[in-house]
Amino acid sequence: MKPIPHLHARIWTFTITYLAIASRHTAIQSWSMVKPEVGADLSMNSTWLGVMDFTFLLCYATGNFISGNLGDHTSLSAITSIGIGLGGCAYFINALLGKLNFSNPWIFAILFGLQGAFQSSAWPASVAIMGNWFPRDKTGRIVGFWSSNTSVGHLLGAQMAGFLLVYGVSWEIIISISATFMICVGLMFWFYGKDRPPEHEAEEALLSKSMTENKIIFKNGINFWKAWRLPGVLYYSLCYACVKMLNYAILMWLPYFLDDEYNIDKRYIGFMANIYDIASIVGAFGFGWLTDKLKARGPTLCLIMLFSIPTIWCFHIVPHDLWYLIFGVCILLGALAGTAGHLISAAVPIDIGKHEHLEGNEEALATVAGIVDGTGGLGAAFGQILIGYLASFDWMYAFVFMLIAAFISLLLLIPISIREYKEAKLIKTNNKIV
Known part of the structure; x- marks a missing residue:
């Protein structure tokens, strides 16, 4: 070997x-x-x-x-x-x-x-x-x-x-x-x-x-504004603003929601937060391997966010006497939305930062990663304020807001998925010709 x-x-x-x-x-x-x-x-x-x-x-x-x-x-x-x-x-x-x-x-x-x-x-x-x-x-x-x-x-x-x-x-x-x-x-x-x-x-x-x-x-680093024009940077950044807001909403507000709505023992609440993180770790490796095989991140991320939408709503509809079902919801959403956050914030900037559109020896990896994570951070910061405000009226409004964020991220991923699918198909065709 x-x-x-x-x-x-x-x-x-x-x-x-x-x-x-x-x-x-x-x-x-x-x-x-x-x-x-x-x-x-x-x-x-x-x-x-x-x-x-x-x-x-x-x-x-x-x-x-x-x-x-x-x-x-x-x-x-x-x-x-x-x-x-x-x-x-x-x-x-x-x-x-x-x-x-x-x-x-x-x-x-x-x-x-x-x-x-x-x-x-x-x-x-x-x-x-x-x-x-x-x-x-x-x-x-x-x-x-x-x-x-x-x-x-x-x-x-x-x-x-x-x-x-x-x-x-x-x-x-x-x-x-x-x-x-x-x-x-x-x-x-x-x-x-x-x-x-x-x-x-x-x-x-x-x-x-x-x-x-x-x-x-x-x-020789890339110009900040030029980095925004690299293929996929704008769409992925806006998408990550929604995804990071969603993940931070779960991590920061789930314990409060479970205590307020279900009055669950603190030990179980802590365990639910942990299994969300563990599921995202497993999902990041599994879906990361899949996107490597497909040579495209967009289509897989599109499916992930599509299935995240009904999973988010499950938090709101689980009956109080069946609260233990939330364990399964945490695992599923961690493997979906948590995974999407890992891939968009880490793997995607590396793909873009090594793109052939870069001229000469321009360095762009850190700039792209900063743009994506910075936009995500803004989404997370302002999203938490809105969720706290909406939850003060009714938790249903907070979950509807999370659903909207997940749906917007899905819409932003569609044009990326189409472009990446066409690029992968073109590369496959060229390889056959060679």
């Missing part, structure tokens, strides 16, 4: 980028778990806690557009390292202020905004690094599975925080642990992260020298 080039380096790259994203999602989930304690200790009501979440999401979304394009003009590993490290520091300051009984909500909101801005560099740069190290024909299965880092981070954060809270550990300590995790990963990335595999010894020596002597190197 032919040996895989740079196998050990690829494994390390997969691991360190995986940890970078998992660490920030561990912090996000641990914060969600300790919010009741924070509100009680610092006398902050739910409105201020919501403002902090919104500030984080908004700064994260807008930061993606900037940091993504910056990553294509300078060192990807440096951008990731600085963002994760400073994000961890801002998170640590939150814990320190809590320990000092400082409770000015405006300062906490500003710190959460800084966290979002710093952490926004991690995703587009990490996706670009993965795209540089792994072949495009295996992007679906490899990067699809790699993108499970978000779900694993949620699981780690929830389990760690839940376990420590049971034993009476303060929320400041829990936040400090998550912040330390992020800072350590940031330092690892600074010293051991590499943007791409060297193709020969001379390039490797040059890369090592540039990384050692000057971590911030400059490249």
Whole structure:
């Protein structure tokens, strides 16, 4: 069997980028778990806690557009390292202020905004690094599975925080642990992260020298506005705004909905949130493999979102005496909408960023990933406000809004699917002629 080039380096790259994203999602989930304690200790009501979440999401979304394009003009590993490290520091300051009984909500909101801005560099740069190290024909299965880092981070954060809270550990300590995790990963990335595999010894020596002597190197990155004109960027970005809003709605509002409507035991509610994430991990690898075989993402994603629509409505129609059926709904929707989120945010930007439309040696991976994730973040941020408002009247309105979002994402995927199907058919015809 032919040996895989740079196998050990690829494994390390997969691991360190995986940890970078998992660490920030561990912090996000641990914060969600300790919010009741924070509100009680610092006398902050739910409105201020919501403002902090919104500030984080908004700064994260807008930061993606900037940091993504910056990553294509300078060192990807440096951008990731600085963002994760400073994000961890801002998170640590939150814990320190809590320990000092400082409770000015405006300062906490500003710190959460800084966290979002710093952490926004991690995703587009990490996706670009993965795209540089792994072949495009295996992007679906490899990067699809790699993108499970978000779900694993949620699981780690929830389990760690839940376990420590049971034993009476303060929320400041829990936040400090998550912040330390992020800072350590940031330092690892600074010293051991590499943007791409060297193709020969001379390039490797040059890369090592540039990384050692000057971590911030400059490249021929694509213009931000030109990146929007690459095939599929606009449609996929708008689609991801709907899909990410949907996924965040499930992750952030499902526990509240189940407690409010079904009065389910907290242990079962936590387990339902976990199996949603686990189902999305399995689905990302399975559907990622399928899209690699088909050499097109759009048609598969189209079917996924089509089946997501009736699944979403199942949350609203499950009878109260059959509440345990929601376990199955969580598994199914996680494997559908959760998977769509993984593939659009990770595999799709790599496909577009390596497209033949790029001129010369233009770098576009991080910019495209930033555009897609940034647009998705805006959808998630404003979507949560609308869902909270609609749910205050009736949960049915909130689920109708989610259905509309899923339907819009389906409509946006149709022209992409048609174009990708035609391209795949043309490639197949050309291969037969050759």
